Amino acid sequence: MTAPAVAQRAPSLARDLIALTKPRIISLLLLTTLAPMYVAGTPSWSVILWTGIGGYLMAGGANAVNMYLDRDIDNVMARTKLRPIPSGRLGARAVLAFGIAIATAATWMLGHFVNVLTSALALAGFYFYVFVYTRWLKRTTPQNIVLGGAAGAFPPLVGWAAVTGRVDLASIYLFLIVFYWTPPHFWALALLKQHDYGRAGVPMAPNIWGERETIDQMLWYTVLLIALSVLPVTFGVFGLFYFASALVLGGILLRGVWQIRTLNTRGESWIPVAWRVYKYSLLYLALLFVAMGIDRHI
Amino acid sequence: MSLPLTPIFWLAIALIAVSQVAILRSTVRAMRGATSASARRGIEWAYAIVPAVALVVALAATWQSTRTHATRLDLEARASQTSAP
Numbered sequence: 134m135t136a137p138a139v140a141q142r143a144p145s146l147a148r149d150l151i152a153l154t155k156p157r158i159i160s161l162l163l164l165t166t167l168a169p170m171y172v173a174g175t176p177s178w179s180v181i182l183w184t185g186i187g188g189y190l191m192a193g194g195a196n197a198v199n200m201y202l203d204r205d206i207d208n209v210m211a212r213t214k215l216r217p218i219p220s221g222r223l224g225a226r227a228v229l230a231f232g233i234a235i236a237t238a239a240t241w242m243l244g245h246f247v248n249v250l251t252s253a254l255a256l257a258g259f260y261f262y263v264f265v266y267t268r269w270l271k272r273t274t275p276q277n278i279v280l281g282g283a284a285g286a287f288p289p290l291v292g293w294a295a296v297t298g299r300v301d302l303a304s305i306y307l308f309l310i311v312f313y314w315t316p317p318h319f320w321a322l323a324l325l326k327q328h329d330y331g332r333a334g335v336p337m338a339p340n341i342w343g344e345r346e347t348i349d350q351m352l353w354y355t356v357l358l359i360a361l362s363v364l365p366v367t368f369g370v371f372g373l374f375y376f377a378s379a380l381v382l383g384g385i386l387l388r389g390v391w392q393i394r395t396l397n398t399r400g401e402s403w404i405p406v407a408w409r410v411y412k413y414s415l416l417y418l419a420l421l422f423v424a425m426g427i428d429r430h431i
Numbered sequence: 432m433s434l435p436l437t438p439i440f441w442l443a444i445a446l447i448a449v450s451q452v453a454i455l456r457s458t459v460r461a462m463r464g465a466t467s468a469s470a471r472r473g474i475e476w477a478y479a480i481v482p483a484v485a486l487v488v489a490l491a492a493t494w495q496s497t498r499t500h501a502t503r504l505d506l507e508a509r510a511s512q513t514s515a516p
Contacts, residue, residue: 274474279482280478302496341465342461342464343464346460346461346464353450353454357446363443364440366434367437367440373434
């Protein structure tokens with residue numbers, strides 16, 4: 134290979150390797166890892182650094198292995214067909230090796246520089262995402278993202294354990310908040326991409342249950358999420374600032390989901406609102422976790 | 432400003448209970464609508480029940496913690512009253 138060819142390929146390979154880790158998704162996972170660390174206590178910079186790097190590598194490894202396992206359907210869906218494997222830029226086995234390698238590095242890094250519980254929880258999240266969600270639930274049940282949501286809910290446990298060395302009720306609530314946030318968040322996207330999922334044969338709720346039932350469940354999961362998000366206040370983890378933030382942020386999410394339901398009932402287009410709800414749900418979770426961190430330090 | 436913690440707890444519990452029942456009912460309706468074998472329905476039902484049961488366990492632990500926290504706040508309030516000049 135000539136020198137200019139190597140020079141041209143190097144940045145592209147780096148871009149593809151980064152793309153395998155799904156950096157945009159990981160940014161929210163990192164926030165839900167790091168914010169709980171400030172809720173749990175006052176972490177040192179080295180703990181923050183190693184938990185952040187280890188968390189990124191573990192989640193990135195899970196995402197890369199997910200791309201390996203889903204390479205057949207990624208090729209069919211418009212949303213995913215430009216990923217490195219379906220577009221032919223990277224070989225499937227290389228992607229699998231890359232994912233396992235960085236997850237292994239993360240396991241060692243978290244165990245060595247943070248603590249063993251943090252490493253074990255991060256690894257449990259990896260296994261849950263790869264084997265329970267991707268291999269088992271994703272292609273077999275419309276409730277795939279309900280139970281599979283647990284995979285995305287491990288980061289708060291990881292962040293909490295990094296600071297305290299244990300898992301307690303407060304950290305379980307952070308887990309539950311992400312768990313119950315996942316259905317309204319993901320089903321907003323599933324409503325918008327239902328034809329894509331249908332073509333790939335993935336049994337997402339809108340394709341199996343229909344739009345109306347999916348939207349109803351989004352609504353009830355949002356109510357449950359709001360109620361659950363205020364409960365840590367009752368046993369003294371958070372105070373008034375967080376309580377008000379949870380109600381306001383949750384109220385905006387509920388209003389959006391209610392609008393989708395109203396428009397769907399009237400037979401009007403709910404697509405722009407569903408996009409807004411999907412994007413806002415990302416902001417909701419980020420701001421809720423930021424509010425947790427602020428509340429503990431005011 | 433102190434928050435009325437016990438009423439907040441019970442209001443949240445009521446909302447969670449109503450939502451959870453509505454989710455289970457919706458899942459049953461959805462399963463009836465979808466064309467699937469009865470064995471498959473049993474699995475789907477289990478998938479819906481598992482998070483609900485886990486949530487009940489978490490809420491029971493929350494009630495214990497809420498009571499402990501309320502008692503501590505009460506004791507602190509009494510101590511500050513008795514120590515006040």
